[in-house]
Amino acid sequence: MTFTFDTGMLIALERRKGRATEAFRNIVRRGFLPIVPAVVYVEWWRGRSDVREAILAAVVVEDMPPSLCRAAGEALGSVKGSSLADAIVMASAALRGGGVVYTGDIDDLSRFQRHFPSVRVLPV
Numbered sequence: 409m410t411f412t413f414d415t416g417m418l419i420a421l422e423r424r425k426g427r428a429t430e431a432f433r434n435i436v437r438r439g440f441l442p443i444v445p446a447v448v449y450v451e452w453w454r455g456r457s458d459v460r461e462a463i464l465a466a467v468v469v470e471d472m473p474p475s476l477c478r479a480a481g482e483a484l485g486s487v488k489g490s491s492l493a494d495a496i497v498m499a500s501a502a503l504r505g506g507g508v509v510y511t512g513d514i515d516d517l518s519r520f521q522r523h524f525p526s527v528r529v530l531p532v
Contacts, residue, residue: 409508411435411442412501412527413467415451415493416512418444420532422452422459428532431510432466442467442510445476445500447493470500479503483523490519501527 413421420428435442444467453460470476479499484490494513498520501509506526511517514531521529 409438409440410501410504411440411507412497412504412509413442413444413448414497414509414511414513414517415448417510417532418448418452418463420512421463422457425532428510431530431532436466443470443500443504444468445470445493445496446472447496451493472496476500476503483520486523487519491516494520498524498527498529 417428421432432442446469449469476496476499479502480492480495483495483499484492487495494516497509497511498517501507502524506524506528508528508530509517510530510532512532514529517529521527
């Protein structure tokens with residue numbers, strides 16, 4: 409099982425939103441490290457804070473290998489009007505076998521479900 413976070417999830421964690429915090433604790437309790445694609449890190453980061461540093465210490469920031477670039481680019485081509493970051497988040501999860509993506513933007517990420525059927529999208 410894999411868990412991928414989008415920007416909305418990181419913002420929710422930073423703001424200590426209950427649903428996000430509970431999901432994060434359950435993931436860590438089960439021994440998993442959530443994945444944060446590099447583009448999500450860029451979208452979320454607005455300067456150093458203790459809360460942001462604590463979140464970063466508990467996740468794995470994923471680089472952008474060519475396979476991820478290709479999968480996200482193909483998704484962008486098949487889901488008209490979609491965003492680059494959303495395509496990367498979904499492709500990242502799919503390339504790791506699927507799993508769960510936690511998002512603050514359920515409607516936009518769900519648009520990728522036909523392209524990435526192995527990925528389950530859950531709201532925070």
